[in-house]
Amino acid sequence: xxxxxxxxxxxxxxxxxxxxxxxxxxxxxxxxxxxxxxxxxxxxxxxxxxxxxxxxxxxxxxxxxxxxxxxxxxxxxxxxxxxxxxxxxxxxxxxxxxxxxxxxxxxxxxxxxxxxxxxxxxxxxxxxxxxxxxxxxxxxxxxxxxxxxxxxxxxxxxxxxxxxxxxxxxxxxxxxxxxxxxxxxxxxxxxxxxxxxxx
Amino acid sequence: xxxxxxxxxxxxxxxxxxxxxxxxxxxxxxxxxxxxxxxxxxxxxxxxxxxxxxxxxxxxxxxxxxxxxxxxxxxxxxxxxxxxxxxxxxxxxxxxxxxxxxxxxxxxxxxxxxxxxxxxxxxxxxxxxxxxxxxxxxxxxxxxxxxxxxxxxxxxxxxxxxxxxxxxxxxxxxxxxxxxxxxxxxxxxxxxxxxxxxx
Numbered sequence: 335x336x337x338x339x340x341x342x343x344x345x346x347x348x349x350x351x352x353x354x355x356x357x358x359x360x361x362x363x364x365x366x367x368x369x370x371x372x373x374x375x376x377x378x379x380x381x382x383x384x385x386x387x388x389x390x391x392x393x394x395x396x397x398x399x400x401x402x403x404x405x406x407x408x409x410x411x412x413x414x415x416x417x418x419x420x421x422x423x424x425x426x427x428x429x430x431x432x433x434x435x436x437x438x439x440x441x442x443x444x445x446x447x448x449x450x451x452x453x454x455x456x457x458x459x460x461x462x463x464x465x466x467x468x469x470x471x472x473x474x475x476x477x478x479x480x481x482x483x484x485x486x487x488x489x490x491x492x493x494x495x496x497x498x499x500x501x502x503x504x505x506x507x508x509x510x511x512x513x514x515x516x517x518x519x520x521x522x523x524x525x526x527x528x529x530x531x532x533x
Numbered sequence: 534x535x536x537x538x539x540x541x542x543x544x545x546x547x548x549x550x551x552x553x554x555x556x557x558x559x560x561x562x563x564x565x566x567x568x569x570x571x572x573x574x575x576x577x578x579x580x581x582x583x584x585x586x587x588x589x590x591x592x593x594x595x596x597x598x599x600x601x602x603x604x605x606x607x608x609x610x611x612x613x614x615x616x617x618x619x620x621x622x623x624x625x626x627x628x629x630x631x632x633x634x635x636x637x638x639x640x641x642x643x644x645x646x647x648x649x650x651x652x653x654x655x656x657x658x659x660x661x662x663x664x665x666x667x668x669x670x671x672x673x674x675x676x677x678x679x680x681x682x683x684x685x686x687x688x689x690x691x692x693x694x695x696x697x698x699x700x701x702x703x704x705x706x707x708x709x710x711x712x713x714x715x716x717x718x719x720x721x722x723x724x725x726x727x728x729x730x731x732x
Contacts, residue, residue, distance in 0.1 A: 361650060363562055440649040447646040449707060450639040451560060460708045467711075487720060493712055494721035497700025504699055505692070508648060509659045512666075513692055521686060522693035529728030 346384045348374040350398060353391045358440040362392060362448065393458055396445050400462050403427065407469060417477030418527050421495070425519045428499050432506040432515050439507040467492050474530075484532040491530060498522060545583045547573040549597060552590045557639040561591060561647065592657055595644055599661050602626065606668065616676030617726050620694070624718045627698050631705040631714050638706040666691050673729075683731040690729060697721055 335343070352374040356365035367388055371381050385391040406427045414420030449456040470492035477483035502522065506515035534542070551573040555564035566587055570580050584590040605626045613619035648658040669691035676682035701721065705714035 358649075361646075440646070443642065443646040443649060446703070446707070447560075447639070447642040450557075450642060456707065460711065463704060463708060464711065486724060489712070490717050490720040491724060493701075493704070493717050494697065494724060497704060497721065498693065498696045500700035500703055501696025501698065502692075502700075504645070504703075505662060505696060508645070508655065509662060512659065512663065513688070518689050518692050521689040522696065525685060525690060525693060525728040526725060527728065529724040529726070 342384075345374075345376055345380055349376055349381060349384060349391065350395055354395055354441060357392065357395070357444060361440075362388075362444045389452075389455075392441075392445070393455070395441060396458065399442070403431070404465075406430065407466075411469070411473065414473075417473060417480055417482050418531055420473065421527060422520070422523055425523045428502055428506075428519045429516045431503055432510075432519075463496065466496050470495050477530075482532060483530050486530055494526065498526065541583075544573075544575055544579055548575055548580060548583060548590065549594055553594055553640065556591065556594070556643060560639075561587075561643045588651075588654075591640075591644070592654070594640060595657065598641070602630070603664075605629065606665075610668070610672065613672075616672060616679055616681050617730055619672065620726060621719070621722055624722045627701055627705075627718045628715045630702055631709075631718075662695065665695050669694050676729075681731060682729050685729055693725065697725065 349370065352370045353365070355373065356370055359365075365388075367378065367381055370391070371378050381391075385394060407424065410420065410423050410427070414423070445455065445459060449459040467489070471488040474483060474486070474488040474491050478485060478488065502515065502519050505512065506519075548569065551569045552564070554572065555569055558564075564587075566577065566580055569590070570577050580590075584593060606623065609619065609622050609626070613622070644654060644658060648655040666688070670687040673682060673685070673687040673690050677684060677687065701714065701718050704711065705718075
């Protein structure tokens with residue numbers, strides 16, 4: 335990477351961090367590009383060089399957040415020997431998001447919220463659900479072939495796992511003191527698995 | 534109810550319906566009290582007689598939505614003979630929300646979204662989760678006593694059921710064409726129950 339490329343990368347990262355801060359703190363509508371630039375120590379020209387609009391930096395943040403999740407999930411899948419054990423290990427991803435998502439939750443909810451009024455955001459929102467659905471359906475199919483899981487509908491079971499993860503995240507983030515969410519996540523996966531494994 | 538009380542009730546209902554429409558259509562920030570009053574054919578004075586602020590009508594809408602849910606859940610519980618069968622019958626509540634919530638989803642998400650920045654809304658948001666948690670934990674305890682459910686942690690299992698319902702609702706509402714959500718909801722509950730029943 336050239337010196338210039340490196341500087342450009344750093345500027346982009348500073349803008350993303352500043353945007354994350356103000357979206358979380360003030361909400362999407364109130365967070366201004368001027369404020370984001372000022373906090374990042376970056377000119378408006380540089381902002382629009384990297385992102386064509388406030389919506390684009392918002393989408394970039396969401397994408398960055400998902401990339402982190404994808405990386406964790408793919409690593410766990412690649413290290414996996416036994417499918418049921420592997421599914422339990424994925425509880426750690428949900429736990430990790432609950433632990434570190436203080437800044438991300440408001441942005442995620444803002445995203446969800448705007449998705450109901452903006453078809454582009456809706457599309458960006460739905461796409462990862464489809465991707466995670468395929469990811470888990472494939473794992474469950476492998477478990478059925480392996481003989482560790484019984485003949486369930488992989489598509490339904492995948493949606494159930496994603497639903498549970500989404501629901502746990504929302505509750506865990508809104509109400510951190512409401513439960514021991516790490517324990518709840520692990521135990522929930524164990525109960526679900528008990529309904530899925532072959533005996 | 535006197536004629537005057539009846540008229541006052543009707544005004545309140547008209548205001549709630551108009552608020553629901555504009556919150557869903559324009560979002561909370563953009564939805565103005567003036568517009569809500571105009572659509573409802575009600576004076577601003579009458580608005581503030583019923584609701585002290587835009588936030589209060591927003592909270593009232595949320596409360597009204599929850600009351601509908603509570604009614605359905607309580608009815609199902611009271612009619613229930615066998616706990617596992619009863620839990621399956623509650624799939625209908627999730628299906629019903631997915632079917633009828635076109636207008637409610639944006640408001641619910643707006644609510645969630647604002648909860649991250651407003652402690653009053655956060656409190657109003659968390660309270661029903663606690664209530665539903667107690668409701669399901671009690672049902673599961675009854676199932677364990679009845680001998681139909683095995684010795685699971687009722688608190689964890691209740692959180693799992695709520696998580697799944699929340700996750701299914703969010704996916705079903707954002708992505709209605711992404712799956713047969715009625716079937717997914719029913720099958721998900723069956724898989725979960727298989728992990729909970731005594732054999």
